[in-house]
Amino acid sequence: MRQAIPGFQPLLSRPALFKLAEREHVESRLITQQAKGWRMKQGPMAPRSMPPLSKEGWTLLVQGVDMHDANVHALLQQFRFVPDARLDDLMISFATAGGGVGPHFDSYDVFLLQASGRRRWKIGPQKDLSLQQGVPLKILQNFEPDEEFVLEAGDMLYLPPRYAHDGIAEATVGSDGKTADCMTYSIGFRAPGQSELAAELLHRLAEFSEDDADPPSDGSVRRAARQPRMYHDPAQAATATPAALPAGLTAFAGQAVHEALKDPLALACALGEYMTELKPSVWFEEPLHAWAPDAVKAGQASIHLDARTRMMYDSDHVFINGESYRAKGLDASLMQRLADQRSLSARELRKASASAIALLGDWHDAGWLQQRPSGEDI
Ligand code: SIN
Ligand code: CO
16 A cells, blocks of 8 residues: 555654663564574663664564554554454564565564655565474565565555565665665554464353352452362262273263353353453553542543553443453443543543442553543543
8 A cells, every 4th residue: 555644754763662672561572684594682672782773684673562652552543443352563663774574474464554764575475384494583484475565654565364575674865865764563463263262261261150140249240259060970880990081071071161151141251351361561550640530420531541451342241451341231331432432531421320430440540541631631
């Protein structure tokens, strides 16, 4: 897509990107291609540890920049024509001339937006997906591209899953006579695998089915534990074949899986919790100000989800950062609106019930959302 975002300017300077790669909760990788082969170093990077800019053929990748920079987060919002459940993050790469991560394929769809400088992409619907052995990266052994595109700032390339590609930074001189940094923004998708989903959901469903029927007062779906049902075999006779699995146990196992799956609401609930689960590296800061419920009730404060928060919903539940809540009626529509807009204005919040305000207060205290005086609404 030529000039997908006309006149696009990078949202983060090179020094700001390097600084981000030094942070502990930020995933970053430094990749260098040398005569000896490929080398990869995981972040956090030590201060001033980047190779010199005059050295060709290296690249720094910083993952999840949308969680750390408000402007990058805003850019990712432009891709929300794709459901949140399918969007992963925005990664930024910086490369010196000749730099890249080698010919490879990704398992997910990706939009590659050129932010500054120029990058040459070779792409192809590769059949032979065998990888080079003994390299710290996934690199195709026999890459056979059939198309080539040079992307300039504002241009964007879309690649479906498993479409092979190799992007190499080109030396570019800007209008000011200086070399322009080659920076590429990857908007990555996610897609759960069938067996991964089955494992995750069955695990959660098994936990649910050990729970009591009385919902707790905070409205969350989690329930108090009760005694789990155990396999028992009062009719088991003394056996001469002790290694044989008892048929009754196989039947009990089948029944256990059937029980765990029989409630469609529970399945939807487990799915929502899983889809809003955060990566292990994500953590939230303590709120700067105390929650002010009176300002919310008086229509004087708006709320805004933190950039790291993952919030989704279905017709019966609201999911946030791996937790689920049953929601009905007016509060449910309000929470759904919060999830879609990622904010609620002071006027919208005036309709919230006392229990919804209390729940929002818990999320505020966990750092999952911020409150602003309504005059500061944006
Ligand atoms: C890059 O930005 O250098 C690599 C992105 C990709 O190939 O997925
Ligand atoms: Co890729």
